[in-house]
Amino acid sequence: MPGIPGMQLEFGLTVRLWSHTMNNIPSPLSIRNVNNSSLTSGSYPGAISDFYGLPTNPICIFKTGDAWPVRTGPEAQRVPTEARPICNHPIQDVWPTLGEAVYNFLDSLEVRWSTIDPVRFAEQGGKAGPLYLWIGVVPAAADGCKKILAKAQFPDVEIAFRKSIFTRSTGPLNHVPFIDPIADIRNPFTPSLGVQIAPRDTPHYEGTDALYLRESSQSDRVFLLTARHVALPPPAHDNELYERKKTRKRAYEVLILGSKAYTNALENMMAKIGHDLIFVDTYKRQLEALGEVAEGEDIRITAARRDLQGMLAKAKETIVDINEFHGEIAEHWTTPSQRVLGYVVYAPPIAVGTGPKRFTKDWALIDIYPEKIDWNTFKGNVVYLGNKISLPDFVLKMHPHPEGHSSFIYPVSGLLRVKGVVEEDEIRKPKLLDANGEECILVIKNGKTTGVTIGRATGIESLVREYGEYGIQRTSMEVAIYPYSHRDGAFSAPGDSGSIVVDGQGRIVGLLTGGAGTTESTDVTYITLYASIEEGIKEAFPDSYLYD
Template structure:
């Protein structure tokens, strides 16, 4: 979500990132891969629970040498544990010996590679070559791999996703050799080719929205889903006959993904947003059914946890007994400590119970959670414009009476929750010099300030903890909350199939998980999240990801620099909502 300054035109529709409109001018491989030899790797046992045994592929007699895989699976190397089909190039290092621990690997972005200036054109030639050879590819991501906590050790690797079960060894071998030759003929050697099974998917009246103040709110982790802080979870209202009376704001719009405003199958509908009897208003609510139920369940879960803790603390107090005049200072301090813990737990339980009651009464019906309506929907398309980026955005006009505008914080992203302030600072500002001048955003609210330009994506000015060029980014999404990732330094290509036919091909900007222990950067349900760098500059809007059906290895983002131009076609005076003091 993000906010823009826009000249409002009531005849045009819109989507979620906060925007400000001036007054109208008129009423109109965990299972790490161990390779025995070189040239090619094939995984012959499927599934993350496969037995860690060695399997020789029957095609081992071919001229290319095969890698044998031990400790099958990939959970610790890539978040999705996707089936690794094939990799060209030299064998990656392994530890040997009966008690040798396997090497944990993680994907990294590549910046400053000689191929970077021509990759956009060359990458398109790569995927057209794969098409000619019948490879049903789903994604192409230029990256490298590193041992966890160290610098990258692999050369540039074209990490190519393929439709699960579609790529046989012989075709993988031939395709890798053809792509290698294409890249070599273009003047670049040492680039490796890897295939993995992967799919690309989109990350899919009443009370006022609450203000968000983590400093004063003792249960902010539970109230946040009901606030307009970026990371707000929204959904379309599935009540087409409801006609509310909420007045639209003069100037604040939300930007979101089109497939969030109009989920399948409605997202295929290119119809404009016209308020007629045949085309009723398309209302947007805070929290869909699953999000609302999840919020209630999280409160009840916390109450149960506090109840069990209180029982443990009460047992200790019973064992300590009543205060005695001659008891030790240690006993007295321990009693006071557990009395305070029990009192705090009881107080927090009461606060959560009260809030749960209010939410159950005031926010229960979807109509109670309406916050605005779609005022612009851009039909979903692929390879739009000279950049050939996907088109997937919409704008939502907010209802005036749903927000406490005097407390409205505008474009701020809550970066707390999953990460402590110390952990966030250590990751995003890894050097001693940087941390000297670093201050954690007040109350964990990172203010959106500007836009990351393409040159800063290709050649970031920051270094990671290993001293490598890196554009570290953060987002807060419905499913995964606050996560940190690494932006890729070159464009990715994605392909979606429908009923065995090509549905769309797009150029995307990818984001990887920060590391092997952090989990994926995003998951299904995070679409529409705004991705920022550590300074609050916008990389773009999260639209989907590549991986298995359950987990994502690479997250895809549409750059905001591109979205801003697209929005200005309809709202030429738009701009980001100004920073709130």
């Protein structure tokens, strides 16, 4: 890596690598001797402050090097930290080899690590610091960390550990016009992307659909792409190729809305009615206080009365609409058999480190029963942007910098059409700038758990490690997505697996496969680039293509 002298790389663990050629990658790794008791005593002073502000506030078990700033005084607050993506960086060209050298080094020291993320950190709104390799270790790995310090005899490496676990996040349908006052309530029962699905035989395993594809121009079959661990969750299903080509083979059906998602949808209806009943009562009392129209009254009172009357009418209308919709759902969606969407037609075994890019293979195709969708109103691959993020905020978030060259236009229908694929070169060297003036690709997804979120994709792949029974390990490359900002929360959570991730133009970036963090939320979301998934789909169905 000539030309990058003094570049700091953090292993989450925080590891400093100095400029060397690729021929001697292992030799520059050196570890500064520190007090081993610090790793297990809980006495590290930055344990709860170094990564404070990230969605799960991960614990920094130990970190050497310069201390990060900590405010002091009786009213001092911790300094929030943001993770910033890395794009268009010289390390990209050598990262596959360098990353492998790093995790082989950790494996040789028996450290059970979970993720390695190239990332930079900054105080909220501040300038990003140097490049880090941020390595998460499973909580039981503290003893392994001690072994690193005991066995390695090198002088120039800063070390810190964070706790982190990688997890794989687990009537006919018709679209709803965006002007519908209960569009958010209806959306889980529509065919827009982000539909919540679950296996019929294990309905508590829930996830999100990804994309619609046609089998071919001569076929009427429409497939739905999702994550395999959502459609055929382990350990209920053996990890082997499944294809529905023999009629004697059991059809594994998939539901729209598993048991929990269906219950949540009904509870959301009742909660919305409850809220609007409170609003109705409030508006009525305010109107009573204003009194009847009086000749010569203040025009501000007249305007306020008119606004309250409009809000009262809207709240009453919403209550009526939800009650009617609830009746439809109770009649046509109550039993699992009424919510069957289709069956698994093809699912290769889950594999990691596959192909030249070593991405994860975790996808399945669902053959949709034709009668389950109103094809006259079907709009194909569209992402419902919803009301979780208001229209003005959405537009401003997608245009964060005056020189960022964003081409995002909020769709009038509220449905972002999915078309095209973001090429890998653009992910590595994007032209878009975030609010901090740093290069990134802003991405969008609509998932089962967290709904619509906006995040920032990084240009250098992360390494992800999973451990199975008997110590078997699997390592893969993933593209990392970081939260939009410190204030916006996690990009995803468990249950969002299978979501398609797109950019502001609706171009596909990848399929959400999991995330890393210490709680039910995630600090980093991981996706597999769609190009690698498409290769596998084309092998099984050569004439397939995205539903237009």
